[in-house]
Amino acid sequence: MKKITTVSYLAACIALGAGSVQAAGFDIGGTNVTFGGYVKLDAMVTETSDGEIGNFLGRDFYVPSLTPVNPGADSATRFDMHARQSRFFFSTATELEDGNKITGHLEFDFMTSFNNNDERTTNGYSPVLRHAFIKYKNWTLGQTWSNFMDLASLPDTLDFVGNPDAAIFIRQAQVRYTHGNFAFAVENPESTVSPVGGAGRFTTDDNATPDFTASYNLKTDWGVVKVAGLLRQIAIDDGTFDDEVTSYGLSVSTKIDFANKDDIRITLNTGKGLGRYVGLNTVNGAVLDADGNLEAIDVTAFSVAYRHLWNDQWRSTFLYSTLMADNDTALTGVGATKTTQSYSANLLYQATKKLMVGVEYKFANREVESGADGDMNRIQFSAKYDF
Template sequence: MNRSKQTKRSALALAILLAIAAPTHALAQDASPQTLEARIAQLEQMVQVLKSELDAQKAADADAAAKLAAAPPPANPIQATTVMPAAAPGTKFSFGGFIKLDAMLTNTDSGEIADGSTGRLFYVPSTIPVGGADEGTDLDMHAQFSRLWFGADSEIAGRKVKAYLEMDLFGGALGNEISTNTYGVTIRHAYVSWGNWLAGQTWSNFQDVAALPDAIDFVGPTEGTIFVRDAQVRYTRGPWSVSLENPETTVAAFGTGARFNSDDNNVPDVTLRYLHKGDWGHFTVAGLARQLKFETPTSSESESAFAVSVSGKWNLGASDDIRYMLSGGNGLGRYLAFGLGPDAMQASDGSLEALDATAGFVAWRHVFSPQWRSNVFYSVARFDNDTALTGLGVTESAQSIHANLIYSPFPKLDVGAELIFGERELESGATGEMNRLHMHVKYNF
C-alpha cells in the first residue's frame, strides 16, 4: 500500500469519528426532538457516503493487486543486455573448476627422481630411477593441478553448439620454490562442437576417460592407461565415433635406445570407437591406425601401425564397481603411459620397426558411506623391444599397485591419501622401485 492510499483511509476514519462525536455536542446545545432527528439523518447520510468511498477504494486495490499478479516478471530485472554482446542469442555461459593441493612423500631405491621433473609432481613410471643408490624420502607440495573451465552452450539453426575451454597451472615454472612458486597456465581442452561434429583439442577418441579409477594421483594406473589430448576433428553418430588426430612419432635411436621425436608425418592418426552403455555401466572398444615417419636430408622412412583398446566400467551394485582397460598392438608409444615406450625402433639402415606393446589395468571402487570411499587398482605395461636395435638400457616393463581412502566431509570437498608402489624394469634385468604416500585436498566449484 502506498502513502496516498494510507492518507485517504486515515481521513475516512477521522471523519467517521468526528461524525459520531458531533451529536453529543449538539445535544448539549439543543435538546429539541426535531433538531436531533435532523442531525441523525444528516449523520446517516455522511456515513453512507464515506462507506461508499471506502468500498470503492477496496475494489480498486483488489483490481490493482490482480493485475500485478497476472503480469509476467521482468525478463532481467538487474541486467538488460547479455553478458557477451557478440555471442549468439540465448547462449548459456558456465564456469567451474577445482582447487587442488597435492603433497607427496617419495622414496626410491635406485636413485633420486630429478628435482622439478614431472615424476616429482605425480606418478610417471618412466621417471623411476634404475641403477643408482638408495635415496632418502623427499617431500613435495604443489597446487599446479588446480583447474578452471569455461563453457558456452547455444542452439543455432536447430543444432546444439558448444564451446569449451579448460586450463590448469601445469605450464612450467615461472618462479621457484624458494619464494613465489609461480607456474604458467596450460591449455587442456579447447574445442567447439555442433551437432555430431567436434573440432579442437580434447581427449583422443582412442581414450576412455570414463574408465579411469577414482585416483588421488593425477592419473593413477599410468602404465596401463591410454592417455592423450590432441587436436582433432571428430564425428559421432549413435554409439560410433571416428576421428582424425594430430600425428607425432617417437623413435628409439639405433644402438642406444635414446628417444627422439619426429614431426614428419603427413597422414593424421585415425581412430574408430564403439560405445555401449546402460544402467550396468559401459563397454567400449577402439581402434587406432597410424603412420610412423622419420625423415633426414637424404632419406625418408615410414611404417604403419595398428592398435586396439577395450575398456569399461561394470557396476556391481550401489556401492561397488570394477573399471578396466586392456590395450595392445604396435606403435602405441605416445598414446600409452606418457610415452613409457617409443612408437618405433630405428634399424642400422635408418628404417623404422613399430614397437609391440601390451598394457592394462583393473580397479575396484567401494563406497562405505556418502563421506567415505576407497579404491584399489593394479596397472602394468610390457614392451617387446628388439635389443639388437635398442640395446639393453630401454624399459621392458613397468607396474604399480595403488590403494587410497577418500573422505568428503561435505559435497565437493575431498581429503584423501593414496599409497603407491611402482616398479620399472630394463631389458638388462635391472629394476628400480618407488614407494609414495600421496595426499590431497580438492574442492570442486
C-alpha cells in the first residue's frame, strides 16, 4: 500500500485553512496520522473612551460591536492576559482499496469557551471545536471555514482575527464540491434579527433551506484572487412572528505578492442581509417592522493590509478595516451600529522557525445612528510557539 505522507496531507489542510503549518506524524496500519498546533500567550492593555467593555470576548480579542458607546460614561483602562488562542489538531489520511484517498481533520482551541472560565484560581477553559471534516475525492463534508470566506486575505496580526470589521469569518457544517478553481457548498443556516426599535436580538434557526455559496479561486504568479457569492434565506417563525426574506452577498478578495516578499491583502464584502457573515455579526441580517415583516439590512465592508518584511526575522503589518451598515432607523432605532473602523500596526520577531514574539497597536471606533461614538485603544504583546 502506498504511503500517504504528512507533507502531502498538510498541503490539503492548509488549503482549507485547517490549522497550523507545523505538524509531526506517524503511521498506524495504513493510516498516516499527523498532529500539531501552537501555544500562544496574549497580554494586552485596553483603553476605552466611553465606558467599559462588558463582554469578556471583547477583552480577549477585538470584536467591533463591543466597542462601548455610552455618552457621559467614564473612560476605562484594563489589563488582560490569557493563553486561550492555543490550539491543537489531529489529521488522518488513508489510501483506500480502490486507490482513492480519504482524509479527516479534528481541531480545537479554547478561544470562545464559556465553560469553566474562572480566573480566580485555575483559569480552566473547555476545548472548543474549530474543524471536524472529511475529504474524499472532490468532496469536503463536515465543519470548516465557509466557502464564502477567503483565508489568504486575512492579515498577519496578533489579534485573533485582525480585520473583523470587514472579514467574512465563519466556520460551520457544510457539504462542498470542488472542481478546478470552482467550489460550491450548502452550509448550515442561522440568522440574527433585530426587533422593531432595535433593542435586543433574535437568533433564529427557522430556515427551510441551507445557505448556498459558490466561489472561484484564481492562483497566479503574483498572488491569489477569490470571488465568492452567498444566497440564503433569513426566516423567523417563533409563534409570534412568521416571515422570511432573501439575503445575498458578494465577496472579492486578493493577496498580491511583491518581488521583495512584501504583500498587500484586500477584501471587499457587500450584500443585503449579510448579518453574521461579516463583522463578527456586528449588524443583524434583518429587522422586523411593526407588522412583523422582515427587512434585510444592507452592509458593505472593506479592508486593506500591507505586510512588510524588514529582514529575514522582522516583519510588520499595517491594516485598515471598516464596516458600514445602511439601517432604516425608523425600524432599527438610532442605537444601531452605523459604522465601525479600526487601524493597527505591529512589529513581529521570528526568533526561530517555531518561535515568534511581537507587539501590536490597534485603534478602533464604533458609531451608532444617533451620531454618538466610542473609541478603543489597545496594545497587545504575544508569544507563539508552533509545534
